[in-house]
Amino acid sequence: MDTNTLPDAIELIRLADPSQSVTxxxxxxxxxxxxxxxxYYDAEAVVTSGFVNGTVxxxxxxxxLSDWGRLLDAIEEEEQEADLDEPFTADWPRSGRxxxxxxxxxxxxxxxxxxxxxxxxxxxxPLDMREEWIAESRxxxxxxxxxxxxxxxxxxxxxP
Numbered sequence: 001m002d003t004n005t006l007p008d009a010i011e012l013i014r015l016a017d018p019s020q021s022v023t024x025x026x027x028x029x030x031x032x033x034x035x036x037x038x039x040y041y042d043a044e045a046v047v048t049s050g051f052v053n054g055t056v057x058x059x060x061x062x063x064x065l066s067d068w069g070r071l072l073d074a075i076e077e078e079e080q081e082a083d084l085d086e087p088f089t090a091d092w093p094r095s096g097r098x099x100x101x102x103x104x105x106x107x108x109x110x111x112x113x114x115x116x117x118x119x120x121x122x123x124x125x126p127l128d129m130r131e132e133w134i135a136e137s138r139x140x141x142x143x144x145x146x147x148x149x150x151x152x153x154x155x156x157x158x159x160p
Contacts, residue, residue, distance in 0.1 A: 012043065012144045013068070013092075013101070013137065015111050017128040020049035022101065022111045024058060029147050031062075038062055039150060045099055045113050047123050054123065056099045056115045062150045064093040069141055075105050076134050 013024040023046045031039035039062040046055045071090050078088040087106035091114075094100070102112040108126045115121045 010144050010147050012140060014140060015103075015109070015127055015129060015133070015137075017108075017130075020047075020125055020127065022047055022113060022125050022127070024101070026144065026148075031148075032059075039148070041148070045101060047113055047125060049125060052123060054113075056113065056118075058093070058100065059098040060093040062148070065141065065145055065148075065150055067094070068092055069138070071103065072134055072137055072141070075103070078105055 010026045010029065011023055012026055013022070015022045024043050025046060027042040027044060032042050033040040041060055041062075043058045043060060044055050045058045047053060071092055074090065075088055087104050089102065089104045092101050092103065096116065098117060099113065099115045102114060104110040104112070108128045111125050111127060113123045113125070
């Protein structure tokens with residue numbers, strides 16, 4: 001058992017292969033702030049590998065959940081395209097406010113964890129993910145939305 005996981009922590013994102021992973025865990029289902037209908041949550045990005053292990057604070061808001069769903073949709077669409085000269089690249093949550101993930105859909109996938117506003121350290125993790133990772137990510141997103149009571153009317157990232 002991971003002793004760093006808080007009792008009510010929820011794993012929102014898990015990008016992993018057999019030897020390393022990048023996860024985003026909510027520290028609590030309770031928002032740290034709510035303003036104009038937008039809820040703000042505390043989370044942490046966790047990198048686990050044989051080379052480096054680390055955790056960094058990552059904050060996101062309820063609108064970022066929809067952004068993660070749209071990012072999953074865009075990656076899936078990109079994978080269907082025959083012309084992959086430039087890999088699809090996107091940040092989640094939007095860069096600048098807190099630490100964030102940069103997702104690069106290449107072979108292998110690469111997830112960069114950026115701690116831009118604080119230390120400016122970037123950790124790059126290549127991942128050889130299984131084919132079903134997008135479906136699993138959508139399930140994880142739907143479970144997080146349900147636990148948070150967020151965006152149930154917005155179905156981005158929850159395709160059948």
